[in-house]
Amino acid sequence: MSVSAYQAPARADAAVIFDGVSKHFPGSGKSDGFTALDNVSLSVGRGSITGIIGRSGAGKSTLIRLVNGLEKPTGGKVLVDGVDVGALDEAGLRELRRSVGMIFQHFNLLSSRTVFDNVALPLEIAGMNKSAIEKRVRPLLDLVGLADKHGRYPSELSGGQKQRIGIARALSTEPKLLLSDEATSALDPETTQSILELLKRINADLGLTVLLITHEMEVVKAVTSDVAVIDHGRIVERGHTFDVFTHPKHETTRAMLSGLPGSKLPDAVSRALKPQAVAGDRAVVRLTFFGAAAERPLISQLIKSVGAEVNIIAGTIDEIGGRPYGSLVVAYRADAETAGRAERFFTENGLVTEVLGYVA
Amino acid sequence: MSPDILLKIWGATLDTLYMVAAAGLIGSLIGGPIGIFLATSGKGELFPAPMTNRIVGLIVNAARSTPFIILVVAIIPFTRLLTGTSIGTKAAIVPLTIATIPFVARLVEAAIREIDKGLIEAARAMGATPMQIVFKVLLAEARPALTMALTMTAVSLIGYSAMVGAVGGGGLGDLGIRYGYQRFMPDVMLVVVIVLIVLVQIVQSAGDGLARRFDRRSRKN
Ligand SMILES: Nc1ncnc2c1ncn2[C@@H]1O[C@H](COP(=O)(O)OP(=O)(O)OP(=O)(O)O)[C@@H](O)[C@H]1O
Numbered sequence: 001m002s003v004s005a006y007q008a009p010a011r012a013d014a015a016v017i018f019d020g021v022s023k024h025f026p027g028s029g030k031s032d033g034f035t036a037l038d039n040v041s042l043s044v045g046r047g048s049i050t051g052i053i054g055r056s057g058a059g060k061s062t063l064i065r066l067v068n069g070l071e072k073p074t075g076g077k078v079l080v081d082g083v084d085v086g087a088l089d090e091a092g093l094r095e096l097r098r099s100v101g102m103i104f105q106h107f108n109l110l111s112s113r114t115v116f117d118n119v120a121l122p123l124e125i126a127g128m129n130k131s132a133i134e135k136r137v138r139p140l141l142d143l144v145g146l147a148d149k150h151g152r153y154p155s156e157l158s159g160g161q162k163q164r165i166g167i168a169r170a171l172s173t174e175p176k177l178l179l180s181d182e183a184t185s186a187l188d189p190e191t192t193q194s195i196l197e198l199l200k201r202i203n204a205d206l207g208l209t210v211l212l213i214t215h216e217m218e219v220v221k222a223v224t225s226d227v228a229v230i231d232h233g234r235i236v237e238r239g240h241t242f243d244v245f246t247h248p249k250h251e252t253t254r255a256m257l258s259g260l261p262g263s264k265l266p267d268a269v270s271r272a273l274k275p276q277a278v279a280g281d282r283a284v285v286r287l288t289f290f291g292a293a294a295e296r297p298l299i300s301q302l303i304k305s306v307g308a309e310v311n312i313i314a315g316t317i318d319e320i321g322g323r324p325y326g327s328l329v330v331a332y333r334a335d336a337e338t339a340g341r342a343e344r345f346f347t348e349n350g351l352v353t354e355v356l357g358y359v360a
Numbered sequence: 361m362s363p364d365i366l367l368k369i370w371g372a373t374l375d376t377l378y379m380v381a382a383a384g385l386i387g388s389l390i391g392g393p394i395g396i397f398l399a400t401s402g403k404g405e406l407f408p409a410p411m412t413n414r415i416v417g418l419i420v421n422a423a424r425s426t427p428f429i430i431l432v433v434a435i436i437p438f439t440r441l442l443t444g445t446s447i448g449t450k451a452a453i454v455p456l457t458i459a460t461i462p463f464v465a466r467l468v469e470a471a472i473r474e475i476d477k478g479l480i481e482a483a484r485a486m487g488a489t490p491m492q493i494v495f496k497v498l499l500a501e502a503r504p505a506l507t508m509a510l511t512m513t514a515v516s517l518i519g520y521s522a523m524v525g526a527v528g529g530g531g532l533g534d535l536g537i538r539y540g541y542q543r544f545m546p547d548v549m550l551v552v553v554i555v556l557i558v559l560v561q562i563v564q565s566a567g568d569g570l571a572r573r574f575d576r577r578s579r580k581n
């Protein structure tokens with residue numbers, strides 16, 4: 001299987017376009033300023049769930065805050081539905097913000113308001129009357145599965161429940177775009193999955209575009225169709241999530257992917273790994289397979305065609321964006337003949353390989 | 361103790377309550393907005409006006425560091441201008457109010473600054489105007505802390521109102537000085553002190569109770 005060349009969404013299909021965006025924070029007094037974003041260009045397809053992943057301090061929050069004008073770019077443009085956010089005045093920005101929902105890592109619910117009143121807040125702000133608010137809020141509480149908690153206060157809810165309320169609140173003004181800043185980072189893995197399921201459902205049912213930023217590959221893998229990797233304020237890789245996961249090109253992407261379960265080599269192996277082979281060493285190779293290849297009895301065929309011992313070191317079968325994919329790390333003799341036979345086998349079967357190193 | 365004295369104590373208690381209520385109310389109505397301004401007008405905040413913020417801050421600090429008894433004397437001309445007299449209950453309300461304003465301002469500022477910046481961010485992201493943020497987010501979320509602040513203000517005012525007694529201000533302090541001290545009636549002094557203690561206790565527990573009822577941050581209640 002070949003990787004389809006990535007086509008950025010056409011301008012007309014984009015919900016958000018970052019066009020050569022830079023953000024420089026001026027220094028205060030003695031400290032120099034800081035360039036948090038450096039000439040970022042990126043488009044977010046309408047109706048997609050697009051992820052932006054990067055390490056802490058990479059500029060993710062800064063980037064997402066440009067979308068609803070919480071932060072202003074110092075260079076370039078941010079277009080939301082074709083509207084240049086930077087050109088809006090305060091009233092225009094407020095108008096825009098009412099059509100863009102946002103959820104946060106720490107939920108940011110008002111402790112003094114009940115669940116119902118928290119979800120109603122954006123509507124009160126927009127000046128909606130009480131009975132219209134009532135009609136809007138009830139179904140949203142149903143949607144996030146917390147209708148029975150409407151009179152509770154946030155302090156009486158679990159983290160996952162709080163985030164559901166955050167989501168209901170973000171959806172209350174019926175936005176076309178939902179921004180998520182590390183919305184699952186404060187949650188345990190199980191709760192994270194249920195929140196991600198909810199986001200997926202909302203995306204599918206309401207046709208809402210979701211732009212989410214995270215430092216967790218798991219999150220990107222579970223929900224996004226497209227992903228951009230940001231590092232030191234620059235986009236270093238961009239593509240369909242499946243392609244980026246199966247063929248990571250940039251160093252940062254590889255490093256972030258290596259933390260995923262199933263991708264991690266056993267410590268003993270990774271410690272013994274050498275970049276160069278000497279006679280008698282074995283090659284450690286990662287095989288990535290998808291589609292039809294995932295269903296063939298590859299291992300037995302591999303052993304047959306290599307004609308030598310093959311050790312399995314690590315492996316995982318997984319799904320990315322709904323597509324099954326497998327990853328297998330194997331080791332075999334690194335002599336020219338064996339390696340040649342192995343490579344032929346890989347090409348014939350359309351497997352993507354990556355030599356990780358050599359062990360004695 | 362003669363019924364006449366008891367009646368005087370009762371009257372003085374009412375005077376004290378009147379002074380505390382009037383100065384507390386007027387002082388809070390002026391000091392509260394100043395506190396909100398101080399908490400929201402720094403650089404990059406809701407109503408950015410850093411220069412004005414600094415100047416108001418300086419004035420508030422100056423007023424707060426002036427000893428109360430000096431304030432009372434210093435503003436006598438102003439008091440006379442407003443009330444036509446410089447002694448008695450009505451006159452005492454003026455310096456009490458002036459002292460309350462910066463006190464309330466700082467407490468309100470502190471109460472508002474305590475609110476998680478994330479809530480302001482969330483409200484901005486909803487398209488709230490700065491005024492909506494003040495009323496729907498800041499004041500609503502700060503309600504327990506504001507209640508505590510007003511309680512502290514009332515308690516301090518009870519103390520201050522006793523102090524204005526020393527300069528003929530009326531109320532319990534005045535009675536304590538004139539009878540308890542000048543006429544050497546220690547039993548009157550004792551009763552005055554007890555009434556003051558009881559007043560403080562009542563105000564404090566009422567304030568605490570109210571603040572607890574407003575506070576939804578913990579799982580209690
Ligand atoms: N207001 C600011 N003034 C100065 N520097 C800032 C400001 N906001 C962010 N920065 C800097 O910009 C860089 C990017 O910050 P940002 O919050 O976008 O990172 P992030 O990718 O969201 O990180 P994290 O995963 O930790 O949330 C950081 O180095 C940060 O220190």
Ligand SMILES: [Mg+2]
Nearest residue numbers: 060061062182
């Ligand atoms: Mg961040």
